[in-house]
Amino acid sequence: MKVLKFGGTSLGTAESIHEIKSIILSNPGKQVIVLSAIGKTTNELQKIAELSREGDTQYILLYEQLYEKHMKLCNELKISSYQEDVEAVFRQLRRILDGVFLLKELTPKSLDFILSTGELISSKIIASFIHGEGKAIHQIDAREVIKTADTFGGAPVNFELTNRLLREVLVDSKNQISILAGFIASTESGETTTLGRGGSDYTAAIVAAALNAETLEIWTDVDGLMTADPRIVRHARVIDSISYEEAIELSHFGAKVLYPPSLKPCFEEGIPIRIKNTFNRSSAGTLVTSGNGGDQLVRGITSLLNVSLITLSGTGLLSIPKFTKDFFAVLAQYHLGVEFITQSNAEHTLTIALTSDQAEVAHRVLNEAFDSYIKDEFIDPIEIERGLSTLALVGNNMKNQVGVSGKMFNVLGRNGVSIKAISQGSSERNISAIIKREDLNKSLNILHEAFFQYETKRINLFIIGVGNVGRAFISQLQSQFDTLKEEHRVSLKLTGIANSKKMVFDEQGISLSLWKERLMEGEAFDRELFRQKAVALNLRNSIFLDITASKSISDEYMEFFKKSISVITPNKIAATESFSNYQLLKQTARRFGSQFLIETNVCAGLPVLSTLSDLIRSGDHVHHIEAVLSGTLNFLFNEYDGKRKFVDVIKQAKAEGYTEPDPRLDLSCEDVKRKLLILIRESGYSFEMDEIDHKSFMPSACDQTSSVEEFYQIVENEEAHFKKLYDEVAAKGKRLKVVATYQDGKASVALKEIASDHPFFHLEGKDNIVLFYTDRYKEQPLVIKGAGAGAEVTASGIFADVLRLSLPET
Ligand code: ADP
Ligand code: ASP
Ligand code: MG
Numbered sequence: 001m002k003v004l005k006f007g008g009t010s011l012g013t014a015e016s017i018h019e020i021k022s023i024i025l026s027n028p029g030k031q032v033i034v035l036s037a038i039g040k041t042t043n044e045l046q047k048i049a050e051l052s053r054e055g056d057t058q059y060i061l062l063y064e065q066l067y068e069k070h071m072k073l074c075n076e077l078k079i080s081s082y083q084e085d086v087e088a089v090f091r092q093l094r095r096i097l098d099g100v101f102l103l104k105e106l107t108p109k110s111l112d113f114i115l116s117t118g119e120l121i122s123s124k125i126i127a128s129f130i131h132g133e134g135k136a137i138h139q140i141d142a143r144e145v146i147k148t149a150d151t152f153g154g155a156p157v158n159f160e161l162t163n164r165l166l167r168e169v170l171v172d173s174k175n176q177i178s179i180l181a182g183f184i185a186s187t188e189s190g191e192t193t194t195l196g197r198g199g200s201d202y203t204a205a206i207v208a209a210a211l212n213a214e215t216l217e218i219w220t221d222v223d224g225l226m227t228a229d230p231r232i233v234r235h236a237r238v239i240d241s242i243s244y245e246e247a248i249e250l251s252h253f254g255a256k257v258l259y260p261p262s263l264k265p266c267f268e269e270g271i272p273i274r275i276k277n278t279f280n281r282s283s284a285g286t287l288v289t290s291g292n293g294g295d296q297l298v299r300g301i302t303s304l305l306n307v308s309l310i311t312l313s314g315t316g317l318l319s320i321p322k323f324t325k326d327f328f329a330v331l332a333q334y335h336l337g338v339e340f341i342t343q344s345n346a347e348h349t350l351t352i353a354l355t356s357d358q359a360e361v362a363h364r365v366l367n368e369a370f371d372s373y374i375k376d377e378f379i380d381p382i383e384i385e386r387g388l389s390t391l392a393l394v395g396n397n398m399k400n401q402v403g404v405s406g407k408m409f410n411v412l413g414r415n416g417v418s419i420k421a422i423s424q425g426s427s428e429r430n431i432s433a434i435i436k437r438e439d440l441n442k443s444l445n446i447l448h449e450a451f452f453q454y455e456t457k458r459i460n461l462f463i464i465g466v467g468n469v470g471r472a473f474i475s476q477l478q479s480q481f482d483t484l485k486e487e488h489r490v491s492l493k494l495t496g497i498a499n500s501k502k503m504v505f506d507e508q509g510i511s512l513s514l515w516k517e518r519l520m521e522g523e524a525f526d527r528e529l530f531r532q533k534a535v536a537l538n539l540r541n542s543i544f545l546d547i548t549a550s551k552s553i554s555d556e557y558m559e560f561f562k563k564s565i566s567v568i569t570p571n572k573i574a575a576t577e578s579f580s581n582y583q584l585l586k587q588t589a590r591r592f593g594s595q596f597l598i599e600t601n602v603c604a605g606l607p608v609l610s611t612l613s614d615l616i617r618s619g620d621h622v623h624h625i626e627a628v629l630s631g632t633l634n635f636l637f638n639e640y641d642g643k644r645k646f647v648d649v650i651k652q653a654k655a656e657g658y659t660e661p662d663p664r665l666d667l668s669c670e671d672v673k674r675k676l677l678i679l680i681r682e683s684g685y686s687f688e689m690d691e692i693d694h695k696s697f698m699p700s701a702c703d704q705t706s707s708v709e710e711f712y713q714i715v716e717n718e719e720a721h722f723k724k725l726y727d728e729v730a731a732k733g734k735r736l737k738v739v740a741t742y743q744d745g746k747a748s749v750a751l752k753e754i755a756s757d758h759p760f761f762h763l764e765g766k767d768n769i770v771l772f773y774t775d776r777y778k779e780q781p782l783v784i785k786g787a788g789a790g791a792e793v794t795a796s797g798i799f800a801d802v803l804r805l806s807l808p809e810t
Contacts, residue, residue: 002027003213005034005182005204009221010278011122012039014076019278021130023219024177032170032211034182034204035126037118038073041066042183042197049114052097053106059097070121082128086121093117108152112194116143119181119200127179138175143192145169146185146203154196154335155185157206166210180207198259205273209265216266218275220257224286225250225275228301232441233448239299241287246299246394247273249430253302253339253392263288292396297404298451299395303444307339308359309385309420309434310366313349316378323370323379324350330369336362340390340432342421351421353390353434360384388420389440392432393447399428408433411450417443457489458541459806462496462534462565464503464527465547466519468657469570472795473547478512480799490806495542496534498525505533531556535563543805545798546571549661557596561588568801570600570794576674579686597801602675603629603768603788605797610804611784612682615774622683624773625742626781629675631766631789632659632666637736638764646722647715658766658789664711667698669738672749676740679770680747693748697725697738729753735761759783766790 004027006020024033037045044066051059067090074083096113100106119142131137145165148155170178182200185193195202201218208216225247226236242250244267251258257275266273266288276285317323327350331338340353354362363384373379398404405424408431412419420434435443461477463470477492484490493509497519504510504522511518534542544560546553546569554574557567566589575582575598589596602608615622628634632653639649650667653659665671673692680687696703699718705711715722729736734753737760741748754760763769768788771781787793 001030001032001211001213002215002217003032003034003204003208003211004217004219005200006036006126006278007200007218007220008036008039008041010219011036011126014073016278017073017077017126017129019281020126020219021133023278023281024130025133025135030176031178032207032213033126033177033179034200034207035119035123035179036182036200038070038122038125041118041122042115045115045118046111048097049100049106049111052101053104055101055104057101059101063094063097070125074125077125077129077132079125079128079132081131082124085124089117089120089124109191112152113192115194116181116184116192119183123179123181130177130179135177136175138173138178140169140178140180142181142184142203143186143190145180146195146206147188148185148193148195150187150189150191150193151335152193154199155187155193157185157195157202158188159206161188162206163210166207170207170211196259196261198256199262201259201262205262205265205271208271209269212269213271216271216273218258218273219278220275221277221279222257223277223280223283225255225257225288225300227299227452228444228448229255229303232303232444233301235448235453237452238283239286240284241289242299243292243396244288244290245427245429246396247288249392249394249425249427250300250302253390253394253430253432254304255300255302297395297397297401298393301391301393301444301447301451303389303391303440304339304355305389305437305440306356307353307388307390307434308356308363309351309353309383309388310359310362311349311351311383311385312366312370312379313347313383314377314379315348316373317348317350318345323373326369327366330366331362334361334365340421340423340434342423353388353421356386359386385420387437388434389437390432390434391440391443391447392430393451394430396429398431405431407450408447411446412443415442415446417446457806458491458493458539459802460493460495460537460539460542461545461802462530462542463494463545463547464498464530464553465545466497466499466515467547467661468791469794469798470545470547472791473545473798474512474515476792476795476799481512484803488807490803492802492806495537495539496530498522498530501525503530503533505537507537507539527553527556531559534560534565541806542566543568543802545569545802547798549573549665557585558588561585561592561594561596564592564594566595566597566805568597568798568805570598570604570798572598572601572671572674572678575601575681576677576689579681579688582681595805597804598678599801600794600797601678603770603784603786604631604790605793605795605800606768606770606784606786606788607797607800608770608784609678609682610800611782612679612772615772615776615782616682616684620774620776622772622774623743624781625676625679625683625740625770626773627676627679627740627770628737628760628763628768629679629740629770629788630666630669630672630738631768631787632663633669633672633738634763634768635766635789637738638766640722640726642723642726642730645716645719647712647719650715651712653766657791662708664702664705664708667702667711667715668696669694669749672738672740676742676747676749679740680742683742685745687747691747693746693750695750697751725751737763 048059048062127137127139147158147161182203224238228236230236248263251260273288274285336358338352343350366382374381417439422433424431496505502519502522503525504518542565544565544567551573554571599609635653636649654663659666699721701714737754739752766789769785773781
């Protein structure tokens with residue numbers, strides 16, 4: 001058995017009712033049909049009821065229009081039977097409206113009765129129409145089966161009784177088609193109640209759950225549950241499948257297509273819900289089921305147009321915890337539904353959002369309830385802020401993912417939308433924000449664009465240098481290429497590539513698996529020509545990657561920047577020339593809208609500079625840096641044990657790809673000094689290389705060597721020097737580490753003896769560690785530690801910089 005619900009949007013005209021008939025008749029099995037009022041009848045009834053309460057005789061005119069509209073529909077549908085019933089309902093409605101007019105009083109009970117007529121009439125019309133097609137119809141009076149408490153204007157359902165009655169009436173029914181009105185119900189003593197606006201969905205779900213239906217179909221005027229309200233976001237898309245939990249969140253935060261309570265009965269019984277379009281039957285619609293529903297991060301964006309914030313504040317909030325309890329008790333007493341809660345203990349505030357109408361009530365009743373505390377100045381008068389909207393991102397998978405809220409606030413911030421309050425549901429399935437109402441349309445559209453609409457963005461990479469690191473980068477790129485394209489819509493193309501001998505360009509992108517062959521067939525390398533060609537291609541989103549350690553290549557950066565091409569490099573030379581040159585590079589990059597990303601200049605792939613940049617940009621100040629910055633040197637002093645020759649350990653480090661191409665740069669501490677200098681500069685200080693205090697631990701014979709071979713020879717000859725260094729500290733139970741320090745404007749690099757209680761003592765292998773002491777990290781420094789050398793980790797740091805420039809709003 002199936003339950004089909006047709007909403008008012010599907011019942012507006014004779015043609016749409018013909019559609020409904022054909023949907024019902026094409027369905028072979030047993031079915032229960034739940035119907036809403038026709039078109040916007042419920043809204044019209046509400047208006048008429050209010051006019052009569054106000055003593056405005058216009059109610060008669062509107063009543064007559066409503067009557068005429070229904071009669072016209074009956075005529076168009078050629079309904080003859082039941083016409084008398086319909087007339088009778090209208091006559092009764094008129095009597096009640098006249099009563100309201102005379103008394104100028106509209107109780108929730110009479111309003112429920114008035115509103116219920118919409119569904120009473122529509123269900124009779126449709127039943128009669130389908131009956132006219134020769135089908136036996138079982139007409140059920142919803143008020144005899146759906147039973148509620150006597151809370152008028154949205155009554156809680158008595159499920160025990162309702163389920164029993166529904167089963168009694170429907171399980172053994174011989175009829176193929178049963179029809180009942182949605183939205184309406186009655187108390188045990190038979191007084192008419194309603195289930196809340198939009199409640200026909202709920203009726204249908206209650207019936208489906210009670211009868212254990214195979215499925216519930218919600219027929220409406222859109223193709224399904226969409227990624228955003230299609231009336232606001234033109235590009236909203238249908239969600240193919242979604243979990244109950246996500247659908248609950250989406251509808252709760254405003255997706256009108258489903259009335260939130262209606263999901264629960266089906267969820268509990270595991271009955272799948274399909275939302276379909278009456279006017280586009282071939283479209284599959286949205287399936288709501290258990291399970292995750294798909295692997296997208298954000299499933300939908302939803303909004304409530306009119307909300308207000310209510311704030312309870314004052315120091316009394318902390319000393320008397322009962323306030324919070326009483327606060328919610330008052331809200332419950334008046335049936336006020338809270339959409340959103342945030343609390344700040346530090347500021348002694350509790351803020352909630354309610355729909356605007358409810359907020360007005362809440363504001364009044366809370367001020368009354370807390371009157372004496374307000375007078376005694378325990379708490380401040382309850383405040384209300386009007387003219388707001390909520391928006392919420394919903395998705396099961398957001399739970400395990402960092403950065404979604406960051407992206408959300410980033411996108412809103414960049415578009416000048418300020419956020420009044422933020423809340424993340426404890427299920428982590430939604431992140432919601434309160435914004436000004438006038439910002440809602442813009443916000444929904446930009447968020448939808450950021451989370452759903454991005455087209456594939458092509459990034460053009462121009463690489464010089466395909467040694468260990470360059471090769472590792474390309475192979476990482478190759479393994480991530482598809483994921484980046486599918487999940488992030490970023491296509492990273494290798495558009496130009498060169499080594500010291502050859503270079504090749506291809507606007508279509510060089511194959512990531514055949515780049516070596518292509519390069520071999522390329523033209524002779526010329527660095528200026530390489531740049532000119534990259535510039536001449538004039539492609540959007542171009543990035544130059546210098547994966548060499550060469551000064552002549554780094555001299556090209558300025559020209560790339562001037563053509564708005566960003567530069568990413570592990571090459572430290574450019575950033576460690578004079579401070580004025582460093583500044584000029586950064587300024588030029590900024591002026592031309594390009595970027596200079598050098599994460600891998602310090603500690604390979606560890607996120608040292610990006611972390612530092614976040615600190616500085618957020619207003620922190622670095623006072624003191626203490627670091628082991630050379631993976632190579634740390635490796636050498638960890639491995640060297642006085643037995644194996646020092647030179648052999650150096651050769652091993654080189655073979656394993658930890659050292660600079662020229663290991664003398666590591667051993668002379670030149671490399672550490674450069675890294676320290678970059679840390680100091682990126683911390684915001686003007687500093688030069690020669691201001692770093694350093695005394696080499698190498699024998700002086702190593703100072704002037706003309707080749708790496710000669711250098712190795714001398715280190716071998718000087719083995720005794722290294723053994724002595726080692727033996728002395730080993731005897732004291734200490735270890736040797738080259739430590740870089742910056743404090744109070746002074747910087748030094750020195751080989752130090754590290755005792756076993758020092759945090760650097762256990763720094764193993766080729767690891768690096770950086771300790772930042774800042775305004776915010778005063779006593780306990782911010783520590784970054786991990787592998788600080790090696791082709792793979794360096795390549796992944798370059799990759800991270802590439803993604804920083806490529807991914808939208810990360
Ligand atoms: P019915 O009368 O069929 O119950 P409703 O008007 O209650 O229809 O709900 C359908 C409407 O909900 C659609 O016409 C659409 O404009 C609106 N809507 C708002 N948000 C969404 C959303 N996320 N997905 C689909 N429809 C939505
Ligand atoms: N007719 C009622 C309303 O408009 C119930 C419904 O359509 O779901 O609120
Ligand atoms: Mg509806």
